[in-house]
Amino acid sequence: MNTSKVKIFDTTLRDGTQGEGVSLTVKDKLKIAQKLDEYGIDYIEGGWPGSNPKDEEFFQEIKKISLKNSEIVAFSSTKRHGIKAQDDPNIVKLLYSGVKTVTIFAKSWDFHVTDALGISLDDNLKLIADTVSFLKKHGIEVFFDGEHFFDGFNHNPNYALKTLEVARDSGASIAILCDTNGGQTTKRMREIIKVVKEKLNMPLGIHAHNDSGLAVANSIIAFEEGIEQIQGTVGGLGERCGNADLCTIIPILKFKYDIDLPKINLEKTTHLYNYVMEVANITPDNRKPFVGRSAFTHKGGIHVSAILKNPLTYEHIAPELVGNERRILVSELAGKSNLKSKIEELGFSLSSFSDDQIKKLTLKIKEYEHDGYQFEGADASLKLLLLREFFDYNPDFQIENFNILSYNFGEGTTTDAAVKVRINDEMVHTVASGDGPVNALDKALRKALENHFPILRNMKLIDYKVRVLDSASGTAAKVRVLIETSDTEKSWTTVGVSTNIIQASWKALIDSIEYGLYANLPSKIENIYN
Known part of the structure; x- marks a missing residue:
């Protein structure tokens, strides 16, 4: 086993939330933090206490939770130009956050210093020195993020290195080299890290973005060159094209480099990915390496x-x-x-x-x-097909007919669905309103069945996809509908096809309920197999 030491730093709760479509409540962040701790992450960057009330609340609430594996880290920029560190509210809030470690970022690219901040290069170095030394005096460990470090090195290597030297000499324990714009090639990444290691006697980390699709590769290159901390997010969440994906990096370290990661629970990697996507309300990417549904x-x-x-x-x-x-x-x-x-x-x-x-x-x-x-994405419908063709399978209910009515009120539309269902010898007729025909049909069918099959109350439709199969036919085109349904423990997918989108949806919907009842009624299963 390779005894190389590397720490895993997760920034899903900070950098990951800057991704388009990602919004987490305080409760969401607390739940994800606990899941990251269970997984065995070394450092969890919780947010920027000085940037918004939500992050301030998170740091106060996380104090009440006992974590076993992870250390919570707060994030901030250096102090503002023209005031002392002790007078900057953002810096003071780091002290009140209750963390033992903070990440401080500063500009390492001279272009950003002069054009974005509008200050001199020397003033930027003073901001770094004053902020880091102030926090160190208060017993806080400081990780220093060299923002835009690689672009800065390409433009002015001496100045980029100087920002790291000042942070080190002021008390920072590690310098994180940031490919903030995500534009570095792996060849250039390796070249620059070699030079930094020769010039700077200090532990290094890597923070890579994925704008060139190389965030994972660049993080692994940095590891090969001896960096000691890898930063990233679950699923690669993050601004623009995202951050380096820890769900890919961690398995690579373990299975391709034989790195000892004693705290990491590798067998929970897929669960972690799916959990974070669920909490963030993001559809999981089936083609994600290692953790995607299509990966194997x-x-x-x-x-x-x-x-x-x-x-x-x-x-x-x-x-x-x-x-x-x-x-x-x-x-x-x-x-x-x-x-x-x-x-x-x-x-x-x-x-x-x-x-x-x-x-x-x-x-x-x-x-x-x-x-x-x-059927490759609809196992539940395939299983029902086998049961219907080769086993004495009869559903627990039979649909006699259904009817859809829509009403327009100015800009609003209301849809009513009526269904007639036979359950044993009883005929049940129900009506329900919904947001569109599929939702109305789902409600009406459940209304008819739930008194007879209470287990349906635990099932809910979680995804609905429509694909036009022959667009050349215009409005008469055949469509395929996939419906994903979930109960408290599992999910299943069913499919329906028709030139009528409501009919296709109805077929998939009926299959979803039939399968849910079949899978959750042991006596039914026993009868089928016997």
């Missing part, structure tokens, strides 16, 4: 055949190591290997299917997909 997903028949013999044929690590899972897709590109593996993945025994049935099922799936269905 196999579709091509040749690939699947090989995977079933030995997963190393098409997987660089076992998905379980990062808490992910292997998925085998069924589509028009798939062969028998895919289908057999998928049948087992869905919980069926292959012994229940004859060779003729496998052939029949393969053809049927390809026919469905020719019509526009897509």
Whole structure:
């Protein structure tokens, strides 16, 4: 095992919140901080106490929570020009935040000093020295962020280095080299870090942005050159194109460099990613390395055949190591290997299917997909298809009919849905209003079923996607609807296809409820398999 030491610094709660579409409440930030602590992050940058009341409240509330692995860090710029550090409210609030460590950033690019701040280069150095030394006198450890360091080094290397030297001599314990604009190539990154290490006797860290798609690569290059702290965010959240993604960096350090990360719970990496995306109300990226839903997903028949013999044929690590899972897709590109593996993945025994049935099922799936269905993202609908075709499966309810009515009131529109449902020998007729036809149908159907199946109250529709399959047909185009539903423990996806968007949605909606009832009623499952 490589004994190289590197600390992981998470800035999801600060730099990550600067990303477009990211907004976290104080409660959100507290929940994420606890999850980061459980995962084993060394440092959690909680925010900038002097910038807004929300961050001030966070630092007061986090004091009440006992963290096991992580240290909370506050963030700030240097003091303002023209006043003393003790008179700058932003600096004073760092002291009241209750943290033991702060990150102070300052301009390392002379262009920013003269054109953005409008002060002299010497004045900027004084801001650094006064701020760092003031905090050190109050017993605070200081991490120094050299903002725009690499751009500054390219333009004026002597001055960029001087900002780090002043921070070091004033008491900063580590200098973080920031690729703030995210424009450095890996070659240039390595060259500059080598020079800095030769010139500066001080621990170094890296803070990379992803504007050139190189944030992870540059962070790994910095590690190879001996930096001691890597900064980033969960999922790469952050301003513009985001920050370096810790959910990629950490597994790389562990599995590609054999780095000992004793506090990190690698098997919780996927859970951490999905949790933060859920709290931030962001749809997870299926193609994220290591943690994405597609990261260990196999579709091509040749690939699947090989995977079933030995997963190393098409997987660089076992998905379980990062808490992910292997998925085998069924589509028009798939062969028998895919289908057999998928049948087992869905919980069926292959012994229940004859060779003729496998052939029949393969053809049927390809026919469905020719019509526009897509089962690779809708396992629940695929499972229901198998149950309907080969098992004595009957749903717990039958839809007799439904009706949609919309009313326009100026700029507003109200939609009513009426459904008639047969449950055993009872006919139930309900009406509900909603925001659009799908929402109204969902409410009306649930209203009809919930008294008979209370478990439906734990299920909710969490995602709804529509794709036009043949846009050349205009308003008569066929559409595919995918609906994702969740209960308290899991989620599932169903699909519907039609030239009528309401009909396609209705098919997916009925499947979602049928599957939810099927999966949550043990007696039903036992009857089907027996």
